[in-house]
Amino acid sequence: MQNNPSVVLRGTKDIVFENRPVPHLKDPHYVKIAIKETGICGSDFAYYATGACGSFKMEKPMVLGHESSGVITEVGSAVKTLKVGDRVACEPGVPSRYSYEYKSGHYNLCPYMAFAATPPYDGTLCRYYVLPEDFCVKLPDTVSFEEGALVEPLSVAVHANRRAEVHCGDRLLVMGAGPVGLFIAGVGRAFGAMKVIIVDRVQPRLEFAVKNGFATDYYNSDNKSTEDLAKYINQKWDGESPTVAIDATGAPVCIRTALQVICKGGRYVQVGNGKTTLDKFPIARISENEINVRGSFRYGVNDYETAVGLIATKKINVKPLITHRFSFEHAAEAYEFFTQHKAIKIIISGPSSLKSKL
Ligand SMILES: [Zn+2]
Numbered sequence: 001m002q003n004n005p006s007v008v009l010r011g012t013k014d015i016v017f018e019n020r021p022v023p024h025l026k027d028p029h030y031v032k033i034a035i036k037e038t039g040i041c042g043s044d045f046a047y048y049a050t051g052a053c054g055s056f057k058m059e060k061p062m063v064l065g066h067e068s069s070g071v072i073t074e075v076g077s078a079v080k081t082l083k084v085g086d087r088v089a090c091e092p093g094v095p096s097r098y099s100y101e102y103k104s105g106h107y108n109l110c111p112y113m114a115f116a117a118t119p120p121y122d123g124t125l126c127r128y129y130v131l132p133e134d135f136c137v138k139l140p141d142t143v144s145f146e147e148g149a150l151v152e153p154l155s156v157a158v159h160a161n162r163r164a165e166v167h168c169g170d171r172l173l174v175m176g177a178g179p180v181g182l183f184i185a186g187v188g189r190a191f192g193a194m195k196v197i198i199v200d201r202v203q204p205r206l207e208f209a210v211k212n213g214f215a216t217d218y219y220n221s222d223n224k225s226t227e228d229l230a231k232y233i234n235q236k237w238d239g240e241s242p243t244v245a246i247d248a249t250g251a252p253v254c255i256r257t258a259l260q261v262i263c264k265g266g267r268y269v270q271v272g273n274g275k276t277t278l279d280k281f282p283i284a285r286i287s288e289n290e291i292n293v294r295g296s297f298r299y300g301v302n303d304y305e306t307a308v309g310l311i312a313t314k315k316i317n318v319k320p321l322i323t324h325r326f327s328f329e330h331a332a333e334a335y336e337f338f339t340q341h342k343a344i345k346i347i348i349s350g351p352s353s354l355k356s357k358l
Contacts, residue, residue, distance in 0.1 A: 003022070003127070004020045004023070004126055004127045005017055005018075005019055005020075005126065005328070005351050006018050006019070006020040006063045006125065007063060007065065007125035007126070007328070007332075007348075008020075008064075009047055009061065009062050009063075009064050010061045011051060011058075012049065012051050013048060013049065013335075013336075015064075015331060015335060017329075018061075020063065020122075020126060022127075023130045025074065025075075025076045025130060026130065027076060027078075028076040028078035028079070029076055029079060029133055030076045030079075030130050030131065030133070031072050031074065031076065031079055031082055031130065031131060031132075031133050031136060032072070032073050032074035032129075032130050033068075033070040033072055033073065033088060033128065033129050033131065033136065034070050034071050034127060034128060035065075035068050035124055035126060035127060035128070035129055035350075036070045036071060036149075036349070036350070037068065037070075037146050037148065037347055037348070037349055038065045038067055038068045038124055038125050038149055038347070039067035039068075039150060039152065039153070039346070039347055040334060040335065040338055040345075040346045040348065041067055041152070042178070043117070044064050044117055044123070044335075045338050045339075047062065047064065047117070048064070048335045049339065053118070054273055056118055056119050059120065062117060062121075062122055063117065063122035063123045063126055064117050064123045064331075064335075065116065065123035065124040065126075066092040066093075066115065066116035066118075066124055067124075067149050067151075067153060068089075068090045068092070068116075068124040068125075068152075069087070069089050069145045069146075069147075069148025069149045069151070070087075070090060070145070071085065071087055071088070072084050072085060072086045072088060072136070073128070075133070076133075079133045081134070081138075082133050082138070086136075086138055087138065087141075088136040088139060088148070089137045089148040089151035089152070089304060089307075089308060090124060090129065090131055090135070091131070091135040091136070091137065091155075091304045092116035092123075092135075092152065093108070093115035093135075093298060094113070094115075094132060094135055095108075095110030095112065095113050096110055099111065105301060108159075108297055108298045108299060116129075125331060126351075127351045137151070137304045137305055137308050139308060140308075140312045142312060143311050143312050146319070146322055147318055148308075149347055150311075150318040150321065150322070150345065151304060153180055153183055153345075154183050154307040154310065154311070154316070154318060155298075155299035155304050155306075155307040156180050156184075156296075157180060157183035157184040157186070157187040157307075158187055158307050159297075159298065159299040159303045160184050160248075160269055160271045161187045161188055162303070163269045163294050163295075163296040164246055164268075164269040164296075165244075166187075166191040166192070166244055167191060168191075168192030168193075169192065169194055170188070170243045171193065171194065171195045171196075171237065171240060172188040172193040172195070172196045172245075173197050173242035173244070173245040173261065173262070174188065174196065174197070174198045174199070174245075174246050174248060175199050175245070175246070175248060175251075175254035175257070175272070176200055176247065176251075177198050177205035177206055177208075177218075178205075178248065178249075178344075179321055179345050180248045180272075181198060181200070181248035182198070182209055182214050182321065182344075183214075183316075184246050184248055185198050185209060185214040185215040186214040186215075186316045187310065187316060188244075189213070189215075189216075190315040190316050193244070194216075195216050195217070196214070196215045196216050197215060197216065197217045197218065197233070197236055197237070197242070198210075198214070198215040198219075199218065199219045199221050199229075199233065199254065199257075200221065201220060201221045201223060203220055206218035206219075206220060208320070208344070212317065212320045219232060219233055221254070221257075224253075225253070226256045226257050226280075229253065229257045230257050230261050233261050234261055237261075241261055241262060241266070242261060242262055242263060242266065243262075243263055243266050244262075244266060244267045244268075244269075245258035245261070245267075245268050245269075246268075246269045247270050247272050248271045248272045249272040249274065250272030250275070251272070251274055252274070252278050252279070254272075255270070255281075256280060259281075259282050259285055259293075260285065262291055264290065264291075265289065265292075266289075266291055267291075267294070268291055268292065268293045268294070269293075269294050269295070270293070270296065271296045321345040322344075322345050322346075322347050323342075323343045323344045324337065324342075324343040324345075324346045325347050325348075325349060326349070327349050327350055328348055328349060328351040329351075334346050334348050
């Protein structure tokens with residue numbers, strides 16, 4: 001009999017391994033995937049550290065993980081695009097096919113979304129996971145399983161750049177140099193932004209961003225006030241303001257600064273989530289200068305495919321972000337290591353690549 005070892009979060013900082021039932025194909029359009037590599041994301045960590053992420057709270061033990069790649073081990077009778085043995089990146093949120101949001105082309109906003117490792121749904125850190133065939137994107141032979149696991153955060157960056165309509169000739173300001181901010185900068189360059197300045201207060205991250213070609217320049221925000229930060233960031237642009245700003249922090253000072261320095265008629269996109277409301281929002285700057293403000297949430301139509309394509313065509317190199325690797329058996333240590341903020345991206349291997357005793 002097959003088993004399905006799974007990394008289960010029972011409560012705050014309480015990870016156990018459980019042998020969960022092997023999931024069956026719920027529908028003839030579903031496929032079963034043997035999970036190979038999984039990245040740890042800020043949201044997984046929020047559940048680990050606090051039992052909640054934004055407005056979502058854990059009410060029962062939950063399998064962690066939503067950034068995964070794997071191999072197809074079984075296909076439903078109606079599956080046309082995949083076969084056993086195909087290597088895929090797993091898109092972890094499945095919407096209702098009957099919602100207004102789905103029908104209107106914004107399936108990421110579907111209120112009935114079943115998203116991996118978002119209560120009450122279990123995640124992908126297990127041996128077998130099932131998805132509809134159209135939520136698995138094939139990986140070319142040149143794209144590794146580790147790169148496949150990074151397709152999830154890269155898709156967040158693709159979606160943000162699409163929401164911002166970044167195109168050739170843009171000047172892009174990115175607030176935040178965590179994995180998503182780094183990817184937003186890198187995708188911005190791939191989409192044609194000529195100058196990309198990234199802002200954060202962690203100096204090694206900023207140097208990493210420029211050294212690896214994600215940004216053309218950086219500025220260390222170093223706990224400055226909005227006024228000071230806006231002044232110094234303006235100097236970085238040599239009199240030309242950014243045409244696009246994307247915030248990947250949710251930090252009030254970053255949001256206010258970005259809205260302050262962006263050019264008239266510019267595009268501002270909010271990706272980062274911090275507090276639910278914000279004081280001193282520069283509303284007059286927006287109205288008087290026709291600044292376009294948009295939100296960006298997860299990813300939607302063709303974002304996963306585009307992310308795989310950007311990796312396959314070497315328009316972005318995601319590998320340098322992987323700073324630490326742990327085996328499936330050491331998943332609890334991986335989460336504990338995350339608390340030290342030493343890693344950019346941690347990848348957990350397996351369990352399918354291991355001769356696991358679990
Ligand atoms: Zn993620």
